[in-house]
Amino acid sequence: MIAAGIDIGSTGTKAVLFDGEIRATAVVPTGWDPAGAGLAAFRQALDAAGIAEEAVGRVVGTGYGRVSLPLFDKKVTEITCHARGAHFLHPETRTVLDIGGQDSKVISVDAGGKVVEFAMNDKCAAGTGRFLQVMAGVLGLSLEELGLIAAGAEPARISSMCAVFAESEIIGLLAQGVDKGRIAAGVFHAIATRVQGLAGKVSVSGDITFSGGVALNPAICRAIGSGLAVEIRVPAAPQLVGALGAALVGYEA
Amino acid sequence: MSEPCTPTLLKINALRERNAIALKVAKDHGRKVVGTYCLFSPVELIVAAGAIPVSLCGTSPTPIPAAEKVLPRSLCPLIKSSYGFALTDTCPFFHFSDLLLAETTCDGKKKMYELLGKMKPLHLMQLPQVQDEAALEYWILELKRLISRLEQEFSVQITPERLASAVMLLNEERRSLKALQDVMKRKPAPITGIDLLTVLHNRGFTVDKREAIELVNRLTAELTELAERGVSPFDNTTPRILLTGVPVGVGSDKVVRLVEELGGSVVCFESCGAYKKVDPVVPGADLLRSIAEKYLRIPCSCMSPNHGRLSLLERLVDEFQVDGVIDLTWQGCHTYNVESLSVKHHLQQGAGTPFLQIETDYSESDTEQLRVRIEAFLEMIGARLGG
Structure with a gap:
């Protein structure tokens, strides 16, 4: 059976087709139309695999937009999906760190990939992809550039976790003539601190897998790894882990 | 979810409006009314003074903006709501109260009561925050001070006989x-x-305690009968949730609604208006001491230490066959927020019951975030139950 997992996130919408192995994937921006993005990602993945929509046995939706698509046979939260996806990619995973566009989570999983415990950020952008985006914007950089100039720099101290206050803090640092690279490193350091705080709420143990779109940025991986004093594993396509988990839920149902 | 409904359930749901009118009638007949905010209020003394004890409003978000003109925004929503109701004179039970009875439970409340005392006569009881012998002696003195105030205020005498019959009545209420x-x-x-x-919330505003006991007993009989016939909005696989933590009521019930909307069943409330309340007064040789003992035992997070809550929780998880515990804490409620970690560790070291802390307020702004947490929690329990 072919199962599809569609993860409609706040920034990106991801689709994975699975039939015992990953057949095709797709990533599209969510934009203002989560339902449209879900369909577009699904069709893009079908095209890539050369599979007709009718051939798909089950479609499982996840992510914040999971409620908006009639196509779904089942909806599962991104917490369960990231746990399943991370477990499939690396069965020794006992902790999943997921930083998406609008929230971050630390999930504790057992040997079977089941969720044991989890913690999520509060209802603000602190420690999320959105925070990174806003800060990159203040510095006039893309996310890639933000990561590049941060490499090797001594992090400037950014104490505000709130995206709004951190923005004014960065403007203040720029006015003082602080090097952009140090500010960029400070931004990654601030997120790492936030994630460490979140990780403190669950029992972090075993191998840590870092999923979600933010994990594509090597600078944040370095900052979090050194903050938690452990090595974190980043899958080849971390942004697809949730959609993969959803496809697995459909495949195994 | 099909909603089984019984005649008494419908009747109790309509109680709140009727009670406000009943209260006015009683006032017109010269009865005195004492408004209470908290489970620590020794209601026996109010009843023995011939006055009517009523719970005051504090579970609706509506008056919060009015309260925030005076109180800090970061204060817990329960305190802001209570104060806002008083300020806007929109709680009929507050309106009809001749005296307010309050206790020094948490910092936010006791300072709010200082402001509230400027609006209406208010008697503040100094509640000890430890549950030992010395605290009990002190608390007994506070009960005596309340007796003097009630006797003076209402020109009555609280005799041992009246006290004994009040204890009987309230024990009957707790039993029901x-x-x-x-x-x-x-x-x-x-x-x-x-x-x-809704039932537990509405019966708090009843004027006639005997009538309320009757109603609750009738409802219990009807529900027992439904259960016998196997009628339920749920089935055997529905995750059974215990809600612990801060006081909840109609208007501050969004987490309860979300849990049930997402496929759970809240079977037990380890909270002030619910299971924390049912512990009776055990009458001894000195009745006032027995009353003081009962109230000082209440396992509220304002007590330090508060082992009573942990053992009560452990017992309820077992008795109600609970699959998961949700600890609800209001933003700004430091005592319940900090205590959450102890609750989590206690459950983890015990039966390993899944646990989720939720920190929120009365507003709807975080509904979507809460939905993800609660849904994931129920999925996690479902995966456990499914093997």
């Missing part, structure tokens, strides 16, 4: 409330947690 909540031990529970909460 315990029996009602114990119906939820049935698997599946015969009604939703929201329905149970």
